[in-house]
Amino acid sequence: MYRYSDFDEAFVRTRVAQFSQQVARRIDGSLTEDEFRPLRLMNGLYLQLHAYMLRVAIPYGTLSSRQMRQLALIAERWDKGYGHFTTRQNIQFNWPKLPDVPAILSALADVEMHAIQTSGNCVRNVTADHFAGAAADEIEDPRPVAELLRQWSTDHPEFQFLPRKFKIAITGSPNDRAVTKAHDIGLRMVRNAAGDAGFEVIVGGGLGRTPMVGRVVRDFLPKADLLPYVEAILSVYNELGRRDNKYKARIKILVHETGLEDLRAIIEERFHETRAEFGGADQTLLAAIEAAFAPPAFRTAPTDAFDAFYAADPVFRSWADTNLARHRRDGYAIVTISLKAHGATPGDATAEQMRVMADLAERYGHDELRISHEQNVILPHVHKSDLPAVHAALAQAGLATANVGLISDIIACPGMDYCALATARSIPVAQEIATRFDALKLEHDIGPMKLKISGCINACGHHHVGHIGILGLDRAGVENYQITLGGDGTETATIGEKTGPGFAYDEIVPAIERLVSAYLAIRAEPSETFLDTYRRLGAGPFKAALYPTEGKRDAA
Amino acid sequence: MSRPFTPKVVTANALLEGDVVYLTAEDRWTRHHHEAELIEDEAHAQMRLLFASARKAEVVGAYLADAKTGAHGPEPIHFREAFRTRGPSNYRHGKQELAAR
Numbered sequence: 001m002y003r004y005s006d007f008d009e010a011f012v013r014t015r016v017a018q019f020s021q022q023v024a025r026r027i028d029g030s031l032t033e034d035e036f037r038p039l040r041l042m043n044g045l046y047l048q049l050h051a052y053m054l055r056v057a058i059p060y061g062t063l064s065s066r067q068m069r070q071l072a073l074i075a076e077r078w079d080k081g082y083g084h085f086t087t088r089q090n091i092q093f094n095w096p097k098l099p100d101v102p103a104i105l106s107a108l109a110d111v112e113m114h115a116i117q118t119s120g121n122c123v124r125n126v127t128a129d130h131f132a133g134a135a136a137d138e139i140e141d142p143r144p145v146a147e148l149l150r151q152w153s154t155d156h157p158e159f160q161f162l163p164r165k166f167k168i169a170i171t172g173s174p175n176d177r178a179v180t181k182a183h184d185i186g187l188r189m190v191r192n193a194a195g196d197a198g199f200e201v202i203v204g205g206g207l208g209r210t211p212m213v214g215r216v217v218r219d220f221l222p223k224a225d226l227l228p229y230v231e232a233i234l235s236v237y238n239e240l241g242r243r244d245n246k247y248k249a250r251i252k253i254l255v256h257e258t259g260l261e262d263l264r265a266i267i268e269e270r271f272h273e274t275r276a277e278f279g280g281a282d283q284t285l286l287a288a289i290e291a292a293f294a295p296p297a298f299r300t301a302p303t304d305a306f307d308a309f310y311a312a313d314p315v316f317r318s319w320a321d322t323n324l325a326r327h328r329r330d331g332y333a334i335v336t337i338s339l340k341a342h343g344a345t346p347g348d349a350t351a352e353q354m355r356v357m358a359d360l361a362e363r364y365g366h367d368e369l370r371i372s373h374e375q376n377v378i379l380p381h382v383h384k385s386d387l388p389a390v391h392a393a394l395a396q397a398g399l400a401t402a403n404v405g406l407i408s409d410i411i412a413c414p415g416m417d418y419c420a421l422a423t424a425r426s427i428p429v430a431q432e433i434a435t436r437f438d439a440l441k442l443e444h445d446i447g448p449m450k451l452k453i454s455g456c457i458n459a460c461g462h463h464h465v466g467h468i469g470i471l472g473l474d475r476a477g478v479e480n481y482q483i484t485l486g487g488d489g490t491e492t493a494t495i496g497e498k499t500g501p502g503f504a505y506d507e508i509v510p511a512i513e514r515l516v517s518a519y520l521a522i523r524a525e526p527s528e529t530f531l532d533t534y535r536r537l538g539a540g541p542f543k544a545a546l547y548p549t550e551g552k553r554d555a556a
Numbered sequence: 557m558s559r560p561f562t563p564k565v566v567t568a569n570a571l572l573e574g575d576v577v578y579l580t581a582e583d584r585w586t587r588h589h590h591e592a593e594l595i596e597d598e599a600h601a602q603m604r605l606l607f608a609s610a611r612k613a614e615v616v617g618a619y620l621a622d623a624k625t626g627a628h629g630p631e632p633i634h635f636r637e638a639f640r641t642r643g644p645s646n647y648r649h650g651k652q653e654l655a656a657r
Contacts, residue, residue, distance in 0.1 A: 026571075027571070027572070027613075028613075029612065029613040032612050033612060033616050033617070047569055047574055047616055047617065048574070049576075049636075049639065049640060050574065050575065050576060050640065050643050050644065050649075050650045050651075051569075051573065051574035051575060051650070052573075052574040080647070080649055094644075094649075095649065097572060097573050097574070098571065098572050098573070098574070099572060345646045345647075348646075416635075416636060416639055417639070417644035417645050417646055418644055425639075425645060427644070427645065427646045428645050428646065431646065474635075474636075477633070477634055477635065478635070479635060
């Protein structure tokens with residue numbers, strides 16, 4: 001893993017010292033809230049519905065066991081004993097007290113972590129495929145480039161006051177697990193005709209109130225040109241992006257209004273300048289970073305123990321079938337630890353669970369953990385012979401739910417249980433859907449399903465790219481839930497379509513149940529997924545299931 | 557004729573903990589909605605909001621929220637304000653945690 005350089009260390013420590021002073025000045029009254037607010041937001045500190053919230057960056061979703069243990073310590077010492085993993089590979093603490101925040105940031109700095117640029121109109125935490133460095137389908141580990149982007153974007157003097165926030169996602173695999181097409185910049189590693197690895201550069205994707213699938217602005221960008229090219233995009237956006245209207249300030253609107261061809265020409269022109277300015281220093285830096293991401297010392301050992309357990313234990317088998325993914329190395333597997341126990345809050349882990357996961361990573365996982373945008377935790381490198389022991393330890397900690405990729409593996413934003421921007425609750429809806437389908441014992445029969453819930457139009461819950469998306473709104477002072485169908489967050493990214501009128505809080509779970517029952521009745525065969533069925537038949541049969549009385553009225 | 561004025565309470569978050577607070581008629585901050593001053597006059601509401609906003613060392617983000625008369629004092633009208641009187645629905649944290657003690 002990448003270790004902080006002296007520069008990184010000094011930078012983060014200096015920022016903690018500065019912010020400590022700022023907090024002290026706010027508390028003694030020498031700073032007003034108007035003065036303090038931008039300072040706290042620069043350091044990831046929000047004021048939410050019931051309390052402050054500290055958003056801590058987990059760059060490209062990668063953690064060591066030591067870092068995970070420190071998050072557990074923070075949760076216990078300064079919060080309420082848990083943390084919430086988010087769709088941007090961050091962790092949020094929901095109950096910090098203002099006077100404690102400097103100590104929390106200092107504790108984070110002790111393990112090379114920070115909350116810088118987790119808010120504000122700057123380049124946010126760069127997210128990456130959570131299977132990076134482990135996936136069987138990967139061209140190259142994208143995290144060295146992600147780390148390069150982190151260093152370049154942190155406190156970048158030109159890009160601290162962009163028209164709006166800016167999100168970059170990166171993947172090294174053709175199967176896009178990082179939702180790159182829904183980011184301001186998406187980077188997908190590809191090979192050119194000569195076999196060299198480079199990037200397909202996607203620009204102008206985003207969800208929120210104007211959801212758009214990103215457009216390819218460059219089919220193939222050599223790896224060495226990445227930073228100057230990204231800087232060119234940022235530079236053009238910084239100059240031309242709209243600042244007159246917050247809702248039209250993201251780069252997706254610039255792409256839309258300028259047109260892809262024209263914008264591409266402007267970016268290429270600027271790139272001509274930035275490439276000349278870079279002079280290769282970034283490549284020297286990248287080479288050093290790449291060394292830090294060398295693969296772990298994989299071992300070669302028999303996998304008989306795995307095979308025996310798999311054959312003998314149906315609980316283990318069920319978990320292995322849903323929660324394991326193919327590793328690029330024979331004998332290894334990628335373990336997804338579900339933070340979606342039925343009825344629990346999606347993405348939450350207690351301090352005790354964090355320690356269990358840290359211990360497992362240290363003992364069986366080459367000391368690495370990942371956070372996925374789907375709000376689960378990953379042990380990227382586990383030898384198959386260790387899986388029975390890993391599963392047993394997870395089960396004891398309530399972390400062995402075998403539901404990854406199924407209907408109860410729900411993404412849900414914090415919603416109105418925490419968030420000041422929310423217009424409705426998301427968490428209890430997720431809890432009830434998961435509990436309901438668990439009771440029906442249907443989720444394995446339903447098969448692959450991405451159900452995503454946002455508690456407001458800003459779409460932190462990625463509902464637009466859910467096979468089933470739920471958007472919570474405030475309709476005349478009552479919570480109301482709108483359903484979208486057919487969304488897709490992968491390399492075939494699609495924005496889901498609204499079905500029609502929304503549902504009241506106590507109607508949304510039955511509505512989802514009707515939708516899923518309709519799918520089970522009309523799918524061509526059990527292997528046809530919900531999304532495939534939707535694509536084959538369109539919204540018609542699903543709308544009929546959602547709005548049965550309307551169908552009758554039309555018929556009459 | 558102008559629309560009738562919906563009564564209000566002044567609410568904010570405490571500077572140090574971020575906990576939800578309400579302004580009482582005695583110029584004190586309370587953690588309990590039912591102890592808030594129910595303001596029935598629009599001009600008075602604006603005055604009270606100005607007063608609250610000036611207490612910068614105590615609270616953050618003061619605003620006026622719709623409220624109505626209840627059995628034990630003012631009650632919230634909108635569900636968002638109702639949640640603010642309790643805390644989140646997934647854990648018994650926040651005000652409901654203190655109330656349970």
